[in-house]
Amino acid sequence: MRDHTGMTQVTHKRGSAGDVVESELERLTTESAVRITGRVVDNPIVKLGGLEIIPESVEILNLAETPLPIDEHTGLEQRLDWRFLDVRRxxxxxxxxxxxxxxxxxxxxxxxxxxxxxxxxxxxxxxxxxxxxxxxxxxxxxxxxxxxxxxxxxxxxxxxxxxxxxxxxxxxxxxxxxxxxxxxxxxxxxxxxxxxxxxxxxxxxxxxxxxxxxxxxxxxxxxxxxxxxxxxxxxxxxxxxxxxxxxxxxxxxxxxxxxxxxxxxxxxxxxxxxxxxxxxxxxxxxxxxxxxxxxxxxxxxxxxxxxxxxxxxxxxxxxxxxxxxxxxxxxxxxxxxxxxxxxxxxxxxxxxxxxxxxxxxxxxxxxxxxxxxxxxxxxxxxxxxxxxxxxxxxxxxxxx
Amino acid sequence: MRDHTGMTQVTHKRGSAGDVVESELERLTTESAVRITGRVVDNPIVKLGGLEIIPESVEILNLAETPLPIDEHTGLEQRLDWRFLDVRRxxxxxxxxxxxxxxxxxxxxxxxxxxxxxxxxxxxxxxxxxxxxxxxxxxxxxxxxxxxxxxxxxxxxxxxxxxxxxxxxxxxxxxxxxxxxxxxxxxxxxxxxxxxxxxxxxxxxxxxxxxxxxxxxxxxxxxxxxxxxxxxxxxxxxxxxxxxxxxxxxxxxxxxxxxxxxxxxxxxxxxxxxxxxxxxxxxxxxxxxxxxxxxxxxxxxxxxxxxxxxxxxxxxxxxxxxxxxxxxxxxxxxxxxxxxxxxxxxxxxxxxxxxxxxxxxxxxxxxxxxxxxxxxxxxxxxxxxxxxxxxxxxxxxxxx
Missing domain, CATH: 3.30.930.10 (Bira Bifunctional Protein; Domain 2)
Structure with a gap:
């Protein structure tokens, strides 16, 4: 998960049937806008500061379509066509x-x-x-x-x-x-x-x-x-x-x-x-x-x-x-x-x-x-x- | 004399023939841009802070034409035509x-x-x-x-x-x-x-x-x-x-x-x-x-x-x-x-x-x-x- 301050890892263990968090996470696509609430826990093997979030609720606010119109190989002019994604990424x-x-x-x-x-x-x-x-x-x-x-x-x-x-x-x-x-x-x-x-x-x-x-x-x-x-x-x-x-x-x-x-x-x-x-x-x-x-x-x-x-x-x-x-x-x-x-x-x-x-x-x-x-x-x-x-x-x- | 901080009085006594300060002051028109160097002196009868300037040199940097195109009776539209004078005055x-x-x-x-x-x-x-x-x-x-x-x-x-x-x-x-x-x-x-x-x-x-x-x-x-x-x-x-x-x-x-x-x-x-x-x-x-x-x-x-x-x-x-x-x-x-x-x-x-x-x-x-x-x-x-x-x-x- 990324916001304007940086990245963090969100980790969820596959759970039982009817796990709402899991079903929402499975719907997620790259670059979707999502609000996740959970507990921050220590995890020394996580690179992003040794911390991760265990989600308690996942709210998808805007599901991104797939595929994204640009990727890391896209040239400058097409990146400018999709400038908002270019800047965000x-x-x-x-x-x-x-x-x-x-x-x-x-x-x-x-x-x-x-x-x-x-x-x-x-x-x-x-x-x-x-x-x-x-x-x-x-x-x-x-x-x-x-x-x-x-x-x-x-x-x-x-x-x-x-x-x-x-x-x-x-x-x-x-x-x-x-x-x-x-x-x-x-x-x-x-x-x-x-x-x-x-x-x-x-x-x-x-x-x-x-x-x-x-x-x-x-x-x-x-x-x-x-x-x-x-x-x-x-x-x-x-x-x-x-x-x-x-x-x-x-x-x-x-x-x-x-x-x-x-x-x-x-x-x-x-x-x-x-x-x-x-x-x-x-x-x-x-x-x-x-x-x-x-x-x-x-x-x-x-x-x-x-x-x-x-x-x-x-x-x-x-x-x-x-x-x-x-x-x-x-x-x-x-x-x-x-x-x-x-x-x-x-x-x-x-x-x-x-x-x-x-x-x-x-x-x-x-x-x-x-x-x-x-x-x-x-x-x-x-x-x-x-x-x-x-x-x-x-x-x-x-x-x- | 006025600048963006306010007004001050400049006082010059009529002098002898060939008085350069006097001849420059006589050429001055209202709203001209002028640089005056002189001594600041106390004068209790001057309203502007009890001070005035006795000029030692007067340099006219831009002599204003006469008459000015607007005065205190000019209506809004004509004042807007001469907005720079309107604001300055x-x-x-x-x-x-x-x-x-x-x-x-x-x-x-x-x-x-x-x-x-x-x-x-x-x-x-x-x-x-x-x-x-x-x-x-x-x-x-x-x-x-x-x-x-x-x-x-x-x-x-x-x-x-x-x-x-x-x-x-x-x-x-x-x-x-x-x-x-x-x-x-x-x-x-x-x-x-x-x-x-x-x-x-x-x-x-x-x-x-x-x-x-x-x-x-x-x-x-x-x-x-x-x-x-x-x-x-x-x-x-x-x-x-x-x-x-x-x-x-x-x-x-x-x-x-x-x-x-x-x-x-x-x-x-x-x-x-x-x-x-x-x-x-x-x-x-x-x-x-x-x-x-x-x-x-x-x-x-x-x-x-x-x-x-x-x-x-x-x-x-x-x-x-x-x-x-x-x-x-x-x-x-x-x-x-x-x-x-x-x-x-x-x-x-x-x-x-x-x-x-x-x-x-x-x-x-x-x-x-x-x-x-x-x-x-x-x-x-x-x-x-x-x-x-x-x-x-x-x-x-x-x-x-």
């Missing part, structure tokens, strides 16, 4: 959601201690944010609406509303036909936005401390279970995390022979892994902030450092070579923002509400967006984001 | 989000202490849940998807996955053309689901304790600010909350003259207020669970009490006459569930994934769904849910 999956709960609570704890307000910004928008290319469109009474691909614009509105430190955990939606092991069309985002920052360094300092705090909690509460279930040791990172500019990262990578086609200004996944490996060799650290991304590959609302219109005051955070966060100082000056939008040939018509946010006294601010399942993927050494979410959503998967 | 709105943060954290604290796991269930679904009538439909690559109108089905899948106590705070979407003061097309739901319950009483006991715990935290942290901003006294409710069956509630209401057209089996808003007023007169309690709703007005998945196929093991929770929660024990027996769906003439075709959840050993369970903004509305005595959300979404409002 596998100890690691159970640990995963306990870890997720602690991780979130650790991040919230840090954010609250820093004075953050938890916001719930709308997921329904009247216009497509940014490019519109990766946005889901829906019918909204007699018009169209769009699903927010990030709380970006709305958390900036909260900053302009005088809420100086904003924290949100919620779904984000990406209409991106990506089939990689790290993309999903719906995922849980952890978003932070901070007003009155001096520069983007304040945002990185917040994030590294938030992660270190949360990972310390995870290590304490689940370190042993994670070792047992995933064979992974949770390392609580020291702060500050290493930082490297994109220019320096590229120089190092090119010296090591990295020469991708196409990715002239950005890092491709190989480059991300390469720079992370380099930093780990040099510093022993699993995390690295890559900073000063070129303006050409960042959104128009990222602030540019003084005198460097070609760069942005932005960063990505890599953990063991996987990008888990993008962050930046935002441009809060209405005129500069309009200029940067024009440079990128953006149609600002649908963005009036957003742009208006900066016309009546919006303070300097910056923030970050983190993918929760990506953090879990790296933390637990999972191969795919499909296993790091409860019910994965991708271009080909909308069920169960 | 009004002390009560600032308090509201601090209260929301504490309220959520209090509920989480209770839920975690009870062993809950925090889940993030998908908002994108492959088929319309339940009736389909109030569900938003969107284009999803080459097919259609739907927005979840509640995490109901998914949190039940989490129960079937062996996650015994499920907690989620997230957005829910209702394509309902309702224009009342208490309806929104997108709102934040607080959802709980509990496995291995004895009956629906376990769910009500969880909820009343969770609310009492959270409201005690709110009273302690914000009682004084709520009194000042909203003129409302926060009462920490005693447990258990009063309970009354729908049959008894109707009998009492009809004896008091309530005789609505149409609402023969349900309570209309007047009835909800009436029974709440009755309970408050009788017991002094602001909350009341109305239980045993007729099966005819409840979803097919609500469990029916043994021998009473006309009733459900369900409840609504009213606070000061407003419904803030619906809850129930769920039918976990696959055969019974199919029968109840058939009775309601439901097309079970699109619900196969949901129905499959109950075929392989799903334990008894029940849960609740609470509207966070409705709780805030009642707690703070607000007239409309529009003021209890950061950015309200209704049939006519998708912006800002």
């Amino acid at each position: 596998r100890f690691p999956a159970q640990v995963l959601f306990a870890v997720q709960t602690t991780l979130e609570q650790g991040m919230r704890e840090y954010a609250y201690a820093q004075g953050c307000t938890e916001m719930h910004t709308p997921k329904l928008m009247g216009t497509a944010s940014e490019s519109g290319a990766e946005v889901f469109k829906l019918g909204y009474f007699d018009r169209d609406a769009y699903l927010a691909q990030s709380p970006q614009f709305f958390k900036q509105m909260a900053i302009a509303a005088g809420i100086d430190k904003v924290f949100e955990i919620g779904p984000v939606f990406r209409a991106e036909p990506s089939f990689t092991s790290r993309h999903a069309t719906e995922f849980t985002g952890v978003d932070v936005e901070l007003a009155w920052i001096s520069d983007v360094e304040d945002v990185m300092a917040f994030e590294e401390r938030m992660l270190a705090h949360a990972l310390a909690k995870v290590a304490e509460a689940h370190g042993e279970a994670i070792r047992e279930a995933f064979g992974v040791e949770v390392t609580v990172p020291s702060v500050p995390f290493p930082r490297i500019t994109m220019a320096d990262a590229q120089e190092i990578l090119r010296a090591e022979g990295w020469d991708p086609e196409g990715a002239k200004e950005d890092l491709d996944p190989e480059g991300e892994r390469g720079i992370a490996a380099h930093i780990q060799r040099e510093t022993g650290h699993e995390f690295v902030f890559v900073t000063d991304y070129p303006a050409s590959i960042r959104p128009f609302y990222h602030m540019r450092p003084a005198g460097r219109p070609d760069l942005t005051s932005s960063f990505d955070l890599m953990w063991k070579g996987l990008e888990i966060t993008t962050g930046a100082q935002r441009e809060h000056r209405h005129g500069v923002l309009l200029k940067q939008a024009a440079e990128k040939d953006m149609n600002t018509g649908p963005m009036q509400d957003y742009l208006n946010t900066f016309r009546y006294g919006c303070p300097p601010h910056g923030g970050l967006g983190m993918g929760l399942s990506r953090v879990l993927m790296v933390l637990l050494g999972l191969d795919s984001i499909r296993e790091a979410s409860f019910l994965f959503r991708g271009p080909n998967r909308l069920t169960p | 009004r002390f009560p709105a600032q308090v509201l989000f601090a209260v929301q943060t504490t309220l959520e954290q209090g509920m989480r604290e209770y839920a975690y202490a009870q062993g809950c796991t925090e889940m993030h269930t998908p908002k994108l679904m492959g088929t319309a849940s339940e009736s389909g009538a109030e569900v938003f439909k969107l284009g999803y690559f080459d097919r259609d998807a739907y927005l979840a109108q509640s995490p109901q089905f998914f949190k039940q899948m989490a129960i079937a996955a062996g996650i015994d106590k499920v907690f989620e705070i997230g957005p829910v979407f209702r394509a309902e053309p309702s224009f009342t003061s208490r309806h929104a097309t997108e709102f934040t739901g607080v959802d709980v689901e509990l496995a291995w319950i004895s009956d629906v009483e376990d769910v009500m006991a969880f909820e009343e304790r969770m609310l009492a715990h959270a409201l005690a935290k709110v009273a302690e942290a914000h009682g004084e600010a709520i009194r000042e901003a909203f003129g409302v006294e926060v009462t920490v409710p005693s447990v258990p909350f009063p309970r009354i069956t729908m049959a008894d509630a109707q009998e009492i209401l009809r004896a008091e003259g309530w005789d609505p057209e149409g609402a023969k089996e349900d309570l209309d808003p007047e009835g909800e207020r009436g029974i709440a007023a009755h309970i408050q007169r009788e017991t002094g309690h602001e909350f009341v669970f109305v239980t045993d709703y007729p099966a005819s007005i409840r979803p097919f998945y609500h469990m029916r009490p043994a021998g009473r196929p006309d009733l459900t093991s369900s409840f609504d929770l009213m606070w000061k006459g407003l419904e803030i929660t619906t809850g129930a024990q769920r039918e976990h027996r696959h055969g019974v569930l199919l029968k109840q769906a058939a009775e309601k003439d439901m097309n079970t075709g699109p619900m196969q994934d949901y129905l499959n959840t109950f075929r392989y050993g799903c334990p008894p369970h029940g849960g609740l769904g609470m509207g966070l903004s409705r709780v805030l509305m009642v707690l703070l005595g607000l007239d409309s849910i529009r003021e209890a959300s950061f950015l309200f979404r209704g049939p006519n409002r998708l912006t800002p």
Whole structure:
């Protein structure tokens, strides 16, 4: 018998005719939900703690059909079709959601201690944010609406509303036909936005401390279970995390022979892994902030450092070579923002509400967006984001 | 000068020509974002704590345009158009989000202490849940998807996955053309689901304790600010909350003259207020669970009490006459569930994934769904849910 705390052995000696316990036990099928009442007795030959239960009553609450639709040989996609059975039958999956709960609570704890307000910004928008290319469109009474691909614009509105430190955990939606092991069309985002920052360094300092705090909690509460279930040791990172500019990262990578086609200004996944490996060799650290991304590959609302219109005051955070966060100082000056939008040939018509946010006294601010399942993927050494979410959503998967 | 902690006075004596502080102060407009450095000095005639700042430097970070688009005479709808200014200018709105943060954290604290796991269930679904009538439909690559109108089905899948106590705070979407003061097309739901319950009483006991715990935290942290901003006294409710069956509630209401057209089996808003007023007169309690709703007005998945196929093991929770929660024990027996769906003439075709959840050993369970903004509305005595959300979404409002 198994519950969420573990397994125990139930032993019944075949009895006389009319033995109700026996007849119920004989009806039982694997994975049935059952309530058993009995006496716990010592039995040194039982592996599960030297204890077993001698049942006095057996109540079958939900008899499982046979055969089960999945077994230990079932492939990933069919396991996802029967995700509830997949999670119930596998100890690691159970640990995963306990870890997720602690991780979130650790991040919230840090954010609250820093004075953050938890916001719930709308997921329904009247216009497509940014490019519109990766946005889901829906019918909204007699018009169209769009699903927010990030709380970006709305958390900036909260900053302009005088809420100086904003924290949100919620779904984000990406209409991106990506089939990689790290993309999903719906995922849980952890978003932070901070007003009155001096520069983007304040945002990185917040994030590294938030992660270190949360990972310390995870290590304490689940370190042993994670070792047992995933064979992974949770390392609580020291702060500050290493930082490297994109220019320096590229120089190092090119010296090591990295020469991708196409990715002239950005890092491709190989480059991300390469720079992370380099930093780990040099510093022993699993995390690295890559900073000063070129303006050409960042959104128009990222602030540019003084005198460097070609760069942005932005960063990505890599953990063991996987990008888990993008962050930046935002441009809060209405005129500069309009200029940067024009440079990128953006149609600002649908963005009036957003742009208006900066016309009546919006303070300097910056923030970050983190993918929760990506953090879990790296933390637990999972191969795919499909296993790091409860019910994965991708271009080909909308069920169960 | 105002920040999120309050107001302070800045006093500068007109100086000589070339006084940089003076020229910057003269440029200032109302609601501009400004960083002032100076000396704090005693001044007994200053109302704000007998202190003022003598500025040594003034840095205008974002000069507000004039005139501001809203002022103290602006009506609700136009205030919502400029919600960031509306919130920034009004002390009560600032308090509201601090209260929301504490309220959520209090509920989480209770839920975690009870062993809950925090889940993030998908908002994108492959088929319309339940009736389909109030569900938003969107284009999803080459097919259609739907927005979840509640995490109901998914949190039940989490129960079937062996996650015994499920907690989620997230957005829910209702394509309902309702224009009342208490309806929104997108709102934040607080959802709980509990496995291995004895009956629906376990769910009500969880909820009343969770609310009492959270409201005690709110009273302690914000009682004084709520009194000042909203003129409302926060009462920490005693447990258990009063309970009354729908049959008894109707009998009492009809004896008091309530005789609505149409609402023969349900309570209309007047009835909800009436029974709440009755309970408050009788017991002094602001909350009341109305239980045993007729099966005819409840979803097919609500469990029916043994021998009473006309009733459900369900409840609504009213606070000061407003419904803030619906809850129930769920039918976990696959055969019974199919029968109840058939009775309601439901097309079970699109619900196969949901129905499959109950075929392989799903334990008894029940849960609740609470509207966070409705709780805030009642707690703070607000007239409309529009003021209890950061950015309200209704049939006519998708912006800002």
